[in-house]
Amino acid sequence: MNHDERTRLFEDCGIRAEERSGGSLRVRSPIDGAELAQLHETPPAAVLQAIDRAQHAFIRWREVPAPVRGELVRLWGEELRQAKASIGRVISIEAGKIVQEGLGEVQEGVDICEFALGLSRQLHGRTIVSERPGHRIMEQYHPLGPVAVITAFNFPSAVFAWNAAIALVCGDPVIFKPSEKAPLSGLATFRALERAIARFGDRAPAGLAQIVIGGRAQAEALVDSPLVPLVSATGSTRMGREVGPRVAARFGRRILELGGNNAMIVTPAADLDMAVRAIVFSAVGTAGQRCTSLRRLIVHREVREALLARLLPAYESLRVGDPMEEGTLVGPLIDAAAFDAMQRAIDDAKGQGGRLLCGGDRVHAERFADAYYVRPAIAEMPSQTEVVRRETFAPLLYLMAYEDLAQAIALHNDVPQGLSSCIFSNDLREVERFLSASGSDCGMANVNIGPSGAEIGGAFGGEKETGGDRESGSDAWKQYMRRTTNTINFSTELPLAQGIRFG
16 A cells, blocks of 8 residues: 555544644554554643543533443444455554454454443343341442543554443543554544534533544553543553552552463364464564464363464465455564564573474565565474463463373463463363363363453453453443442331341
8 A cells, every 4th residue: 555545544534734744753564664654642630630521521521421322332333334455455554454453453452342232231230138027228320431542563452442332321531552563554433423412412512532643651641540430541561560559549440451472272172273373463464463362272181283284384375474465364563673573582491392394484584574474383392381371462372281180271371461361172071171260260261262352241350460450341341430339228217237226
């Protein structure tokens, strides 16, 4: 895609020319290294002003009935559906995803808007039996306040939608800080929300949804403000170690979606052809730059050779290249730092007794001197060494063998991260053990499907260094609201709880 085509695409998404030039934040495409924009960063003082506007918007928005708030999110879903092709291509250009993955990410936004629309009529509390006659106890959920959403480059559109759609129906204004590596995708998604707000009319208060552009300084202003009761931050474990304590220090809430070191166990009872398809998609999709990417493959010794006989040819056949071109399955790494990290991990794996079975080399350097394409790699390891226990955000898959399922589960769980997991087996006992309390210790555990590609209906998130929080579906909405317990006395007496007599 040439410069003129990119310009038209950005204009179609509502990102104006004056926004894309003259600023200090230089945005480059990982496809070819070309500069896409020079965005104007939001001054930290202006971030504080945005927080103040959000607080004023909250006073009005919390009074709007939840089903009416759902109508706004329905309109956003319509805008995302209409702009799906354009926003999806912006994601491909800016994050390096193949076109199908870019489109799929926008579809996640459409899906969560539909989910949130239904949720707007289901923000239920409960009724609780009282021990006192003539009394009733009930719980209610009320809007919480402004929500800050800080996203990562690898899902620059969907993660904002996950959070914002739920926050808005729960009665909370949103302030969006997209990744400095993919702000155009965030802007394109936000513009769709702005169009929905314009259609919704004056029922939406000024400051209901805002976006701030920049890096650490802008994020810190959101993280540290006591007027932002909830911060949702997606990124590395290192980032989470900074954000979590700072939000906790002011008694705020946080939703942290951090690192993943996701594994697949392949047992003798597995359908190996299915397993190979799942391995390839999970390990190399988005060039291995998903938090749910497959990074560890734990295979029973009996099926190791048969699996490799299928897997290695599949890896060799992968087309690595421009993600905008038809037939490409693996696009570029986001930048040189990501490539260097992968090379260091490969060197460490070799130094720790590993053997590189395929891939790992840079390709297309002559065509794209300022971009970093790499062949997906598989390294066979003698054990779960230090490098295997560390997340490398790249298409690098570690293969390890096991003798019995107890050993496989122990290997699976012996990493600091706990996001997503899976087992391939047609043995009911193996499957149920993997899903049991003594099985996978991750927030998501799958059977005969890879660790990536979660649907929006389930709560998304993981344990341990992944953060312990949840977003998207199920009852994740409760994090965006405050709960009150109400006791109502409809009798003419005043009995005390626990049978206490006073006076």
